[in-house]
Amino acid sequence: SQQGEEDPQALSIQEGENATMNCSYKTSINNLQWYRQNSGRGLVHLILIRSNEREKHSGRLRVTLDTSKKSSSLLITASRAADTASYFCATTWGGGSEKLVFGKGTKLTVNP
Amino acid sequence: GAVVSQHPSWVICKSGTSVKIECRSLDFQATTMFWYRQFPKQSLMLMATSNEGSKATYEQGVEKDKFLINHASLTLSTLTVTSAHPEDSSFYICSARPGLGDGELFFGEGSRLTVL
Numbered sequence: 001s002q003q004g005e006e007d008p009q010a011l012s013i014q015e016g017e018n019a020t021m022n023c024s025y026k027t028s029i030n031n032l033q034w035y036r037q038n039s040g041r042g043l044v045h046l047i048l049i050r051s052n053e054r055e056k057h058s059g060r061l062r063v064t065l066d067t068s069k070k071s072s073s074l075l076i077t078a079s080r081a082a083d084t085a086s087y088f089c090a091t092t093w094g095g096g097s098e099k100l101v102f103g104k105g106t107k108l109t110v111n112p
Numbered sequence: 113g114a115v116v117s118q119h120p121s122w123v124i125c126k127s128g129t130s131v132k133i134e135c136r137s138l139d140f141q142a143t144t145m146f147w148y149r150q151f152p153k154q155s156l157m158l159m160a161t162s163n164e165g166s167k168a169t170y171e172q173g174v175e176k177d178k179f180l181i182n183h184a185s186l187t188l189s190t191l192t193v194t195s196a197h198p199e200d201s202s203f204y205i206c207s208a209r210p211g212l213g214d215g216e217l218f219f220g221e222g223s224r225l226t227v228l
Binding site: 032041088107 | 153
């Protein structure tokens with residue numbers, strides 16, 4: 001299975017702190033994407049990193065990709081209470097597949 | 113960004129009835145849409161890929177006759193849960209992307225199905 005595995009499963013921090021979530025996957029990929037889901041809602045795309053990229057930034061988000069270790073990390077800096085949500089990584093891989101396969105997710109709680 | 117609308121957002125039905133969930137791309141055309149299922153506090157499980165004008169592609173273990181998918185136009189895909197039972201209760205989410213490729217997906221808000 002291509003499914004990514006995130007860790008930690010749950011993370012609780014104070015507002016202003018940084019939050020780091022990790023994702024591992026099993027085989028080669030075309031790209032890796034991070035999504036956010038508020039409770040009971042749909043998912044929102046955060047950032048996409050391609051297999052030939054090592055790091056990407058978007059606002060307070062920083063994503064790294066290590067294809068040799070088949071892992072990625074999502075860093076949220078200066079967290080806010082509004083960042084409280086579940087975060088999922090998802091991968092696409094070769095063979096013309098457009099499918100996104102999701103990892104198990106990290107539940108982030110940012111305490112005011 | 114592109115908008116995907118899903119309806120209904122929640123539905124309660126009796127065991128044995130069928131329920132239809134609609135997924136619409138509001139401002140783009142989608143030849144492909146994806147249907148996911150999510151159990152409480154779990155990840156999204158891809159159920160099937162909906163293809164406009166042709167049969168859907170189901171993931172292993174997903175019952176084709178239980179979950180009927182129709183992609184009749186470039187902006188609409190429907191998922192019908194036939195003869196629903198309590199174990200079909202779940203959160204169903206559709207997604208799509210403009211054009212081809214493997215870029216970001218845009219998700220509907222999801223449909224929570226409760227089968228009594």
